[in-house]
Amino acid sequence: MTTFYRQPVHVARGEGVWLWDRDGRRYLDCYNNVPHVGHCHPRVVEAIASQAATLNTHTRYVHDLILDYGEALTAKFAAELESMVMVCSGSEANDVALRMAQAMTGKTGIIGTDNTYHGNTAAVSQLNASKVPVGGYLPHVRRVAAPDNLMPVGGDRATQAKAFAEGVARAVAELEASGHGVSALIVCPYFANEGFPTLERGFLDPAIEIVRRAGGLVIADEVQPGFGRIGSHWWGHQRLGFAPDIVTLGKPMGNGHPVAAVVTRHEILTRFQEAFKYFNTFGGNPVSAAAAMAVLQVIEDEALVENARDTGAYALGLLEELAARHDVIADVRGAGLFLGAELWRDGKPATALCAALVDEMRDRGVLLHSVGRHSNTVKLRPPCVFGRDNADMLAEVMDAALGAVA
């Protein structure tokens, strides 16, 4: 695996928003959404330990916990999204979601953005921008220009939604001409890998109308924004104001335990099962269900959506203060505990500077990383137990690190 940072972190212990390396040095974790309710949260640990000691089978038997979890999870969605399949990773979830759309529409074409990542299976990695697959992109995949704050589609933020929809319309026309037809538009509703541009509510509506008119479905990949991270809502698609046909979940769902899910309408799941007879040995096994249930309960009991909203707003304010003092910060944006600062210098995206800042902050005990088309946006996505004192430390260290590297 490729590790993060010039000097990789050799981790040994975690708790809440903190990681310790094997030399006992402490790091403030401003990056990891996997430990969504905090590293090693005792209620999640206890749920895993207790269920692992009681029963952990494959999923050909009936077990109460997966049923209870399915009800608890789907209660967080619109009424028609009442069915769930549990899998092991966000990659598996998106791999299933794409086939659900195929099974439901009888078509194969997929539309994504040109600067995204939805996972690592062969089928899903066809959508990835970071590396052209061996043998090239397959003809059923179309990639449209992703929205952006500083380099908007069509050159103007005011008309970006229309320009994005025009890109989708061109992709639809191409897929219909090639005989694939449109099975789905798949997007992260926060456009996380695209650098989470600031989008008005309803941004996707024109694009979605075009996809639906062509008979396609809409898949919301909630692996990054989901489970309340964005503060204002539980899910990114609620914030952007659209109704997906299929939702995929991943990283934060089990606080690090390998569990993920697809949530959809009953009819879509039925058609998928008729077409594929899908079965997942580990997906939703009793321990996975226990871990996921504990995460849901902790989010509620510790009011972590509210914390994401409040601490996120406070941290955003600190970033804006930094931007006023550091010219290289060209844009500050985000929602809840998913924030960023985009760096530019000499009228260009400051990719190398951003990499240097990431390493400098790691050396100063704060973990974060970069994102976006030019990897020039600092990506802040800490565990949702992140507090104001943590935000203060982040801002102080970023201030000093920018002074050192800019």
Next chain:
Amino acid sequence: MTTFYRQPVHVARGEGVWLWDRDGRRYLDCYNNVPHVGHCHPRVVEAIASQAATLNTHTRYVHDLILDYGEALTAKFAAELESMVMVCSGSEANDVALRMAQAMTGKTGIIGTDNTYHGNTAAVSQLNASKVPVGGYLPHVRRVAAPDNLMPVGGDRATQAKAFAEGVARAVAELEASGHGVSALIVCPYFANEGFPTLERGFLDPAIEIVRRAGGLVIADEVQPGFGRIGSHWWGHQRLGFAPDIVTLGKPMGNGHPVAAVVTRHEILTRFQEAFKYFNTFGGNPVSAAAAMAVLQVIEDEALVENARDTGAYALGLLEELAARHDVIADVRGAGLFLGAELWRDGKPATALCAALVDEMRDRGVLLHSVGRHSNTVKLRPPCVFGRDNADMLAEVMDAALGAVA
């Protein structure tokens, strides 16, 4: 999910070879290879609980356990198989293995058998026999007739290896003619889903020679036979006597924890990473590595390979006694704790009878299932702590159940 049995088992608790339903009824588990070292083995539970309480991150950091596990696992293979990628499921492992072969050979063609299952991702399910994928099988996949004891390829068991190799040769010729070329032959070296026919050592050699001459690699899917289940060896490919380029591991690896792996040569892993920049968030996280390490240690400390060999031989003897008394048992076969009894009646595979027997035994407190092209082979694949007294109970109940349904 589709559950097993006419009347699904509503499981509540597990220990060793036993499962209890929520009414407190006990079942002898003769089927599950996921709890490889026994349901809820205390050392695996403790490893998971302890590591989950200490640290569980994604895999962009360095962590000792994944390195230690990689060394311990690859030590169980031939010297050149020294590299490992950890993933979350056997499906992800095979999905990666197929792309490793593509990256290494620059070709895309894949050859499997016509009655197999290698997992549930879109790419891997192209190899599955149970359901034709939406849009049909893709042209880079070729399926050759699988070996069989009672209906051998070419009609004669003595020449089955040659007939199988001729099938592979035809597939190679087709893939070369279509311009795909041959990237890999992928097989379970125990042909588990094909009904685990009895094969002589060297059975695959003629087929492998043809694949290698065409520039292709050989992938051994060890998800079912691996980790010593077959008693005579740690891995199915060692038993059959061939040297795979890539090995995939899954279900038993973490005793139920979602962890899997691909083991290969350093050069193949390097070429794969150059081509794909693969990353897996959960694969090989500290808890997954801890679970997998505990399983390896328990196999050694409790001599479970030896137990699989000895108890398996004892159980096979009991099945042979049953076959002498029940005409419907047309064949008894297997190795270690991976055994089967194939049912025929009136000169035909007894599919309905086998299903009735499976349900009858479930009702009598013994869990097993069917396998093979006609689902007429009873599949016995219990946790490897299965003992002689468990084998006695299995044989007694099967005797009575056969009497009731045959």
